[in-house]
Amino acid sequence: MHLELVTLDGVKFKADAYSVILPTADGEITVLPGHEPLLSELVPGVITIRRTKSDADYHLEHYAAYGGVLEISSKGVRILVDEATHGDEINLAEAQKAHDEAVRLTKDAKNQVELDRAQTLLERRGVRLQVAELRRRHSRQR
Amino acid sequence: MASRQQIKRRIGSVRNTRQITKAMQLVAASKLRHAQEAVVRPRAYAELAREILTRLRQIAADDSEYRLFTARPVKRRLLIIITSDLGLAGAYDANVIRAMIAQAQADRDKNIKTSVITIGRKAAQAASHINGIEVEAVYNKMPDKPSADDLRPILTSVVGLFADGAIDQVDIIYTKFISSISQQVQVQRLLPAGFDEVELDDELAHADVEPDAASLIKAATLRLLESQIYQGFLEAIASEQSMRMLAMKNATDNASDIIDDLTLEYNNARQAAITQELAEITGGAEALK
Numbered sequence: 001m002h003l004e005l006v007t008l009d010g011v012k013f014k015a016d017a018y019s020v021i022l023p024t025a026d027g028e029i030t031v032l033p034g035h036e037p038l039l040s041e042l043v044p045g046v047i048t049i050r051r052t053k054s055d056a057d058y059h060l061e062h063y064a065a066y067g068g069v070l071e072i073s074s075k076g077v078r079i080l081v082d083e084a085t086h087g088d089e090i091n092l093a094e095a096q097k098a099h100d101e102a103v104r105l106t107k108d109a110k111n112q113v114e115l116d117r118a119q120t121l122l123e124r125r126g127v128r129l130q131v132a133e134l135r136r137r138h139s140r141q142r
Numbered sequence: 143m144a145s146r147q148q149i150k151r152r153i154g155s156v157r158n159t160r161q162i163t164k165a166m167q168l169v170a171a172s173k174l175r176h177a178q179e180a181v182v183r184p185r186a187y188a189e190l191a192r193e194i195l196t197r198l199r200q201i202a203a204d205d206s207e208y209r210l211f212t213a214r215p216v217k218r219r220l221l222i223i224i225t226s227d228l229g230l231a232g233a234y235d236a237n238v239i240r241a242m243i244a245q246a247q248a249d250r251d252k253n254i255k256t257s258v259i260t261i262g263r264k265a266a267q268a269a270s271h272i273n274g275i276e277v278e279a280v281y282n283k284m285p286d287k288p289s290a291d292d293l294r295p296i297l298t299s300v301v302g303l304f305a306d307g308a309i310d311q312v313d314i315i316y317t318k319f320i321s322s323i324s325q326q327v328q329v330q331r332l333l334p335a336g337f338d339e340v341e342l343d344d345e346l347a348h349a350d351v352e353p354d355a356a357s358l359i360k361a362a363t364l365r366l367l368e369s370q371i372y373q374g375f376l377e378a379i380a381s382e383q384s385m386r387m388l389a390m391k392n393a394t395d396n397a398s399d400i401i402d403d404l405t406l407e408y409n410n411a412r413q414a415a416i417t418q419e420l421a422e423i424t425g426g427a428e429a430l431k
């Protein structure tokens with residue numbers, strides 16, 4: 001099936017894929033060829049793309065995404081997210097550090113505004129960390 | 143006529159100025175290249191958001207009175223003004239500010255209150271000096287390569303104000319980048335959001351919608367607005383850099399002209415002094431005969 005990943009920074013992925021795992025408002029879904037037409041809201045989380053059926057886990061492509069909209073039709077899957085960061089662009093140590101800092105910010109927040117901001121940051125950095133960890137786990141199996 | 147020494151000093155100072163404007167021209171040229179590449183990137187996003195939104199509107203015909211789309215009598219209008227932080231960009235800021243004043247004037251004639259959200263120091267300075275414009279928020283020192291995060295606070299507050307009914311219409315004023323020699327100030331409607339009617343294919347008319355049409359419409363609308371603000375901002379950056387480049391190129395050319403004139407004047411003065419000295423020597427020699 002044809003898969004398009006469109007972000008504010010341009011089209012990040014436009015090719016055929018075998019399956020894609022997406023975080024929707026109602027939980028994580030896996031889309032395989034021949035999926036029912038669907039329009040759905042995406043929440044912050046990891047988008048995982050498997051290009052062909054025979055791909056091993058370490059071939060999977062992970063993107064950290066922070067919410068958007070999904071459209072599935074017989075023409076393919078189109079994903080609209082503000083930003084998507086490819087796993088290769090994320091460094092595990094840095095992601096861990098950024099995540100720890102966000103945790104500290106949530107604890108130190110003095111008012112609601114600061115807390116809201118820190119929580120959004122934490123959520124985003126959590127997703128990045130998740131992507132980095134997935135990559136590490138899969139690369140070990142190689 | 144100025145003394146030779148004075149002319150020499152002036153040539154030196156103009157030459158220094160030319161060095162600075164030349165450097166600024168080169169910096170602007172390099173930033174322009176990046177900005178020009180960036181300006182086309184969010185187009186696919188905006189198109190897809192608009193497409194999905196149109197589909198949703200047709201599927202969810204019953205919820206069509208979603209409040210971000212509903213036009214209502216305008217009592218208060220919000221303008222988002224995008225200018226630069228720094229000057230020396232030719233008429234770039236002046237053009238945008240002129241458009242802002244014209245819009246505020248038109249509002250006053252219709253008894254509409256105008257508030258503004260300014261991006262860039264120049265707009266903030268201008269807006270605070272104009273009677274009848276209320277400054278809602280000021281955003282200074284935006285990065286040259288903005289991410290969606292930098293603009294999200296603006297989007298959130300605008301949508302919030304509109305949904306609460308505190309404002310009835312939102313427009314964005316920015317400079318559209320047409321080419322590196324042509325830029326144009328644009329006033330674009332943001333809210334109530336418009337959309338195009340397109341043919342809906344049957345298949346998607348029966349698509350599942352999760353979790354429900356209303357929240358999906360909201361998500362898609364926010365994405366569309368976000369892309370419009372983002373696009374406007376990128377266009378503004380590209381326009382700013384190309385106008386700054388042109389302004390600095392003109393300044394450099396003018397400085398070169400002045401240096402030429404001054405050099406000519408200097409040589410004239412020097413030649414005049416030599417001629418005078420010779421005349422005096424020959425005059426003295428004649429007198430001794």
